[in-house]
Amino acid sequence: MRTLALLSPKGGVGKTTTAVALAVRLAALGQRTLLIDLDPQGAAGHLLRVRPAAPVKAKRFWDGGAEWEDLVRAADVPGLDVLPAATSLRRTEVVLEGLAHPRWRLDAQLDGLAGWDRVVLDCPPGSGLLVENLMRAADLVVVPVPPSQLALRTLPALAQLAGHRAERLRPVVVMARGAHPVSTELRRTWPSTFATVVPFAEAVESAAAARTSVMLSAPRSRVAMAYRALATEIEAALAATAPA
Amino acid sequence: MCTVLLPPPDLAVDRSAITRLMTALAMKVAPTRAGVWTLLDTPDHRLIQAGQLLVRRPGELAVLAAGRPAEALAVQPWTARSLPRLLAEWPAGPVRKRLAPVVDIRALLPLAAVPMQGVIASRQDDHGKTVARLAAWLATPTGTAPLLWVVVAALRGYRHEHRTLVAELVARGWRVSDVEPLTALRRSVADDAVEDGLAGFTDGTQPAGAALCAWLSEAVQRLPPLEAGVKDDIDTEFLHDLRVTLRKMRALTAQFKTVFTPAVGERIRTILGDWSRASNAVRDLDVWLLAKAEHAALVPASLRPGLDIFFAALAVERPAAQRRLAARLGSAVHRRERAALAKLLAAAPTGPDATVPLATLAALRTWKTFRQAARDAALVHAATASAEVHAVRIRCKKLRYLLDACGELTAPDDHQELRDRLKAVQAVLGTYNDVAVQSAGLLQRVSARGTPPAVLLAMGAMVGALDRTRAGLTQPLLNGLADLSASATRTRYRRLFRPATEA
Numbered sequence: 170m171r172t173l174a175l176l177s178p179k180g181g182v183g184k185t186t187t188a189v190a191l192a193v194r195l196a197a198l199g200q201r202t203l204l205i206d207l208d209p210q211g212a213a214g215h216l217l218r219v220r221p222a223a224p225v226k227a228k229r230f231w232d233g234g235a236e237w238e239d240l241v242r243a244a245d246v247p248g249l250d251v252l253p254a255a256t257s258l259r260r261t262e263v264v265l266e267g268l269a270h271p272r273w274r275l276d277a278q279l280d281g282l283a284g285w286d287r288v289v290l291d292c293p294p295g296s297g298l299l300v301e302n303l304m305r306a307a308d309l310v311v312v313p314v315p316p317s318q319l320a321l322r323t324l325p326a327l328a329q330l331a332g333h334r335a336e337r338l339r340p341v342v343v344m345a346r347g348a349h350p351v352s353t354e355l356r357r358t359w360p361s362t363f364a365t366v367v368p369f370a371e372a373v374e375s376a377a378a379a380r381t382s383v384m385l386s387a388p389r390s391r392v393a394m395a396y397r398a399l400a401t402e403i404e405a406a407l408a409a410t411a412p413a
Numbered sequence: 414m415c416t417v418l419l420p421p422p423d424l425a426v427d428r429s430a431i432t433r434l435m436t437a438l439a440m441k442v443a444p445t446r447a448g449v450w451t452l453l454d455t456p457d458h459r460l461i462q463a464g465q466l467l468v469r470r471p472g473e474l475a476v477l478a479a480g481r482p483a484e485a486l487a488v489q490p491w492t493a494r495s496l497p498r499l500l501a502e503w504p505a506g507p508v509r510k511r512l513a514p515v516v517d518i519r520a521l522l523p524l525a526a527v528p529m530q531g532v533i534a535s536r537q538d539d540h541g542k543t544v545a546r547l548a549a550w551l552a553t554p555t556g557t558a559p560l561l562w563v564v565v566a567a568l569r570g571y572r573h574e575h576r577t578l579v580a581e582l583v584a585r586g587w588r589v590s591d592v593e594p595l596t597a598l599r600r601s602v603a604d605d606a607v608e609d610g611l612a613g614f615t616d617g618t619q620p621a622g623a624a625l626c627a628w629l630s631e632a633v634q635r636l637p638p639l640e641a642g643v644k645d646d647i648d649t650e651f652l653h654d655l656r657v658t659l660r661k662m663r664a665l666t667a668q669f670k671t672v673f674t675p676a677v678g679e680r681i682r683t684i685l686g687d688w689s690r691a692s693n694a695v696r697d698l699d700v701w702l703l704a705k706a707e708h709a710a711l712v713p714a715s716l717r718p719g720l721d722i723f724f725a726a727l728a729v730e731r732p733a734a735q736r737r738l739a740a741r742l743g744s745a746v747h748r749r750e751r752a753a754l755a756k757l758l759a760a761a762p763t764g765p766d767a768t769v770p771l772a773t774l775a776a777l778r779t780w781k782t783f784r785q786a787a788r789d790a791a792l793v794h795a796a797t798a799s800a801e802v803h804a805v806r807i808r809c810k811k812l813r814y815l816l817d818a819c820g821e822l823t824a825p826d827d828h829q830e831l832r833d834r835l836k837a838v839q840a841v842l843g844t845y846n847d848v849a850v851q852s853a854g855l856l857q858r859v860s861a862r863g864t865p866p867a868v869l870l871a872m873g874a875m876v877g878a879l880d881r882t883r884a885g886l887t888q889p890l891l892n893g894l895a896d897l898s899a900s901a902t903r904t905r906y907r908r909l910f911r912p913a914t915e916a
Contacts, residue, residue, distance in 0.1 A: 199487070199507045218541055219542060219570075220538075220540065220542070222570050240570075241569055242569055242571065243568040243569040243570060245542060
């Protein structure tokens with residue numbers, strides 16, 4: 170089982186759209202995929218119309234009291250399951266602070282999962298303990314970066330937080346509207362940036378309105394093709410890296 | 414886990430039954446899928462034995478889980494009219510990837526074509542999310558009554574909705590079943606094929622000569638389809654079956670040679686022997702090539718490139734050997750021999766034991782063959798030459814064929830157990846002997862001029878590994894042979910098979 174996290178300290182950069190698109194694509198490639206929504210807004214579950222089976226408290230979610238496997242539900246996409254977020258996850262940072270080994274809780278919970286080839290983590294914006302958990306548990310951390318200076322300046326902070334695991338951070342340019350100097354600068358300062366550039370597309374918003382992934386609603390669109398290419402790059406990157 | 418349900422016994426099984434059911438359950442129905450499903454497997458039924466169903470259905474190939482065909486393990490588009498029989502010739506994709514470890518280099522052959530109609534229906538929550546799904550299938554196989562069944566899929570996290578849907582079906586008279594009809598249909602094809610082997614003798618009072626000729630004639634009837642499979646090189650299993658059939662025929666002809674005059678018996682055995690020998694080269698190559706992965710595991714990874722060269726050379730040899738064999742099987746000589754054999758078997762045998770009751774002669778032959786096997790087995794020790802162990806193996810094979818063909822007549826209560834014990838000895842003998850033969854074969858090839866050093870190194874490593882394997886088998890072999898030659902075994906065979914005149 171290989172784990173992929175979508176992470177950015179900023180909100181609105183396309184983490185959920187990318188996480189859902191990649192999960193759909195990985196499932197289509199024959200990988201049994203689990204999408205875990207860690208964002209209390211529950212947008213990933215919303216997009217795939219998957220509601221939590223039952224409410225679960227954040228403490229039970231993180232201290233092992235709740236088996237994550239029991240919270241998983243099948244999506245309407247063959248090969249894709251979803252662990253939808255509970256609203257209680259807004260207390261994640263507080264709960265993690267109160268637990269023993271607070272930086273390893275995600276790793277411990279993922280250890281208890283079996284039966285999936287790929288786990289995709291959709292994370293809320295932030296830079297607290299949850300991010301430190303992700304850095305330890307994920308084989309690859311994909312950071313969507315829209316072409317803006319504000320988005321670009323989040324990367325050094327993330328790298329500092331990652332410490333010696335910084336090589337797992339791989340930016341990807343998203344919401345791009347043609348060539349942009351920020352993209353060039355990103356590639357210069359972060360050579361590990363994925364080659365794929367995900368374009369800005371109205372189709373993404375239309376898909377969200379229809380509560381689906383753009384991979385399903387507009388599979389031949391440029392943005393869907395870009396996500397396919399990104400998934401291929403990610404698979405190659407996972408194959409080339411040792412498990413976390 | 415998905416749930417299979419069968420219709421109420423009084424329900425008329427047709428397409429309208431599905432429509433009525435869907436209306437009653439108020440489910441969202443996808444367009445009907447209709448078409449012929451072709452079930453495929455290797456000639457030795459490896460897929461069904463591995464719990465998989467390979468189905469070619471309109472537009473795609475699918476590997477389904479036996480017993481749970483609602484859950485496709487792999488699907489790959491396929492629109493071409495014909496399907497290559499070798500997996501290696503299929504385009505890369507999930508189905509080929511899934512089948513590769515099980516199928517290896519065996520051919521995939523169509524076993525049955527079943528016209529199918531299916532309806533997939535789903536129940537959704539107020540967000541439009543599917544919370545329960547079922548598939549209703551109507552199969553109309555040739556020669557049997559139509560089959561209707563429903564599979565309620567197991568959607569992870571929606572157990573309550575699954576139970577509710579099953580309960581609704583049960584309330585309408587549908588019955589939960591452990592048997593999934595498509596898998597049962599596939600298994601019935603496999604059972605038919607398995608039962609299609611050479612049957613043993615059934616009437617011990619028949620004159621031995623007439624009984625043997627009838628049995629041999631039936632065996633001869635089995636040969637043309639096997640030979641056709643060999644000529645077309647469909648799968649190595651055809652040649653294996655052909656050789657086993659010929660070996661059994663030769664063995665029983667030799668065992669009961671006194672029912673024929675010496676000239677007739679010798680002529681039959683010569684024909685059968687020539688047919689067997691014609692296929693030795695191809696079979697030897699097949700044995701190597703089929704076990705390529707096992708051999709690769711015997712040598713260190715650093716020497717495997719040399720092994721690859723060795724196997725590539727064998728693979729190059731095989732087509733030429735196969736062409737020679739196919740030419741032999743299609744030749745005028747072969748046709749003349751077949752006609753001659755048929756004529757010999759059609760004539761009433763006039764040998765000295767032709768009119769002896771079959772059971773009497775079979776018991777005598779079993780007793781004699783056992784005595785020879787037990788005597789030879791008792792002489793084997795840790796340092797016995799491979800050729801002498803091979804001789805014991807041949808004796809045991811002859812004994813086994815006698816028990817297979819005549820055990821029901823000569824020892825109805827005991828033959829099954831005797832066969833099982835003999836089979837256990839044969840298994841060790843076979844492995845021990847195969848390893849010795851392969852080791853000797855490798856050494857013979859090593860001595861050929863011009864063998865590249867990398868190949869020599871790999872072959873040397875393989876010979877070493879085979880010798881270690883053989884050394885490890887020595888004790889189990891001696892134990893097995895000790896059991897065969899033990900006085901308790903002798904006493905038992907004596908009691909069951911020794912003729913009263915020898916007592």
